[in-house]
Every structure is written in C-alpha cells, then in structure tokens.
Amino acid sequence: MTTIQAIIVIAVVAICTFIARGLPFALFGRKEPPKIVSYIGAVLPAAVIAVLVVYCLRNVNFTHAVNWLPAFIACGITAGLHVWKKNNLLSIGGGTICYMIMIQYLFV
C-alpha cells in the first residue's frame, strides 16, 4: 500500500467513525428531540453500561476453569471493593492487579 492509499484508508475510518458518533446529533440535535428519544437517552446509559460489561467479558469461555475463573474472580473483587469502600481507584486498581497476577502466575 502506498503512503497516499494509507492516508485515504485512515481518512475513511476517521470519517466513518465520526459519522457514527454524530448521527444522533445530526438527526435530533437541531430542534427539541421527540419525547420518546429523550426518554431513551435518559434510560439508555443504565442498559448500555450493562451491555458494555458483557461486551468486555465476551471472549471468556467456559470450557475450562482457567479460561473464566480469573475474570470472574477479578470482577467479584472489583465489585466487592467498590461496594465496600466506594473508591473508584481502589476498586479498579485492586481488581486489575488481582487479574494480572492471576493470569500471569496462578492460572498459567
């Protein structure tokens, strides 16, 4: 691929990504959005965050304990720490470090 071609491909990806992110604003941004759109916008984050958690765990498979146990233990640690201390950094840091230790040393 030539330099020009590479630049074109990158530009296409950049433009399409921006279009995807901008579409709702292009459709509903000008005037007052319909009630149903405002309603969806207000209740959607709760559902999206739930879907994103599933999305992060999408490649976990249940054929072997080694494949799913670390992720689920780390999720449990993150959630437990957060319910207990309510400190984002502690929950995220703690969960991530435990996950790294598990997959690098314990479940190899």
Add this chain to the structure above:
Amino acid sequence: MRQRMIRRVDFGRHKLYDIVIMKKALKFAFIKDIPVMLGYIFMGIAFGLMLQDAGYDFKWAFCISLTCYAGTMQFVLVSLLSGGMNIPATIIMTFSINSRHIFYGLSFLKTFKKMGKAYPYMIFSLTDETYALLCGTKIPPEVDTRKAMLFMAALNQSYWVFGCTFGDLFGSLVKFDTTGVDFAMTALFIVIFIDQWQDAKTHLPVYIGVACGIISLLLIGPKNFIIPALAAAIGLLIVFKKPIEKSDPMLESENVTRADDEEREDEA
C-alpha cells in the same frame, strides 16, 4: 483614569477567577480519568506495537490516534493497512464495529449542544469509556460542568494518543509484562455499573441491558452481538416505558437528561 484602573483590576480578577475555575475542573477531570488513563495508555502501547510491526512509524500512530480515536477499530485498521486498499470493505468494517456509538449520542443531545465551541469535539471523542465516564460521573456544583466534561474527554484522548505514539516508538522496550492490564476497562464499567445501580430508582433498564447482552451473546456469539443487544434493549425500554417512568417520576417530567443540571446552573 480611575475608571480605567478599576476596569483593568476587574479584568485581572476575572482572569484569575477563570484560572481557578479551570484548575478545579481540570483536577476533577484528572482524578475521574485515572482508570481510563491506565487502560488507554497500555492499550495504546499494544496498538503502537502492532502498527510498528506493520511497518508504520510513530508519526502514523500519532495521526491515527488523533483523527480516528477508536479502540477496536484502530486494531482492525492495522490489518486493513497491511493489505491492499479496499474502500468499501473499510467503510463496512468501520460502521459495523463502531455503529454502537450511534446510540451513545442520544444521552447527550442537549448537554453537548450547550458546550459551545467544544460541541463537535465532544461528539468526536465519545468513545465507550468517555461515554461511560460522562454518564457515571456526578459533577459537584462547585465544579464547572462544561469544562469538567471537556477536560474528561480531552484528557482521555491525550492518554490514548500518548499510549499509541509511545508504543510505536518504544513499545518493544517495555519489559514489564502487561498482560491483563486491559481488565482496567472491564473494572471501570463494573464500577460505573454499581454506582448507577445504587443511584437508580428503578433497576428495570439495568435488567434489560444485562438480559439483552447475555441472550444476544449466547445467540449470536462474541463477534457481532452488541448491535442486536442494544437494539433489543431500546425496543424493550420502549415497551416498558410506562412502568419505568412510573417508578422514576423524574423521567415523566419530560426530557430529563443531564442537561437539566446545567439549566439550573444557568439560572443561578
């Protein structure tokens, strides 16, 4: 003369006040962004390494992360750049991977519009993590909402650009085994999930999200499940509009979005 003096003094005070406000918002955004910082820098390094392997130096990593700014899609872009140019395939790939972002803007229609000059940038920088962070963060009244949101978005991207460029330049020198650091993003979503759960008056939207996510994943598989999941979630949210609105009276009072906080701020 005296008048001029006063005006000048006032001007100086305004500037000082602006800086204080700015600093407060920046500090707030910086702290909220730390989890994303870790995730983005290490994920960016992984991307930089991949791009380096494909034969593109740090200038490319910098430009790509600055203009495309998309996690998964950038990894796919590396493979697109390694093959021959295929514009239709590039367009289809980008839309199929990033189409979930179409839904994100719905939650910020009013809020972003009030951001003035930052409006297009806020739309451009609406990644999964920034979306989750903006939804999940309650900005206290003493912090300037708009500045804090802009700083959160911009800091996130700066970490990503730094990670990608650094990874392309020096990624091969990182000896520390970072396998598993990407769990930080999962943990971030879990934390926001719990915060929202504890604040929510009704958990029905969360149940809908979890159910749609899992069922879609089981039916369709890990590659393409997210769009059907989100579409099904929106469908169910509409079906259950009545009970959801009933349990959260705030929703019934028309057009409740984050923007309302700002309106209050404007009036004040």
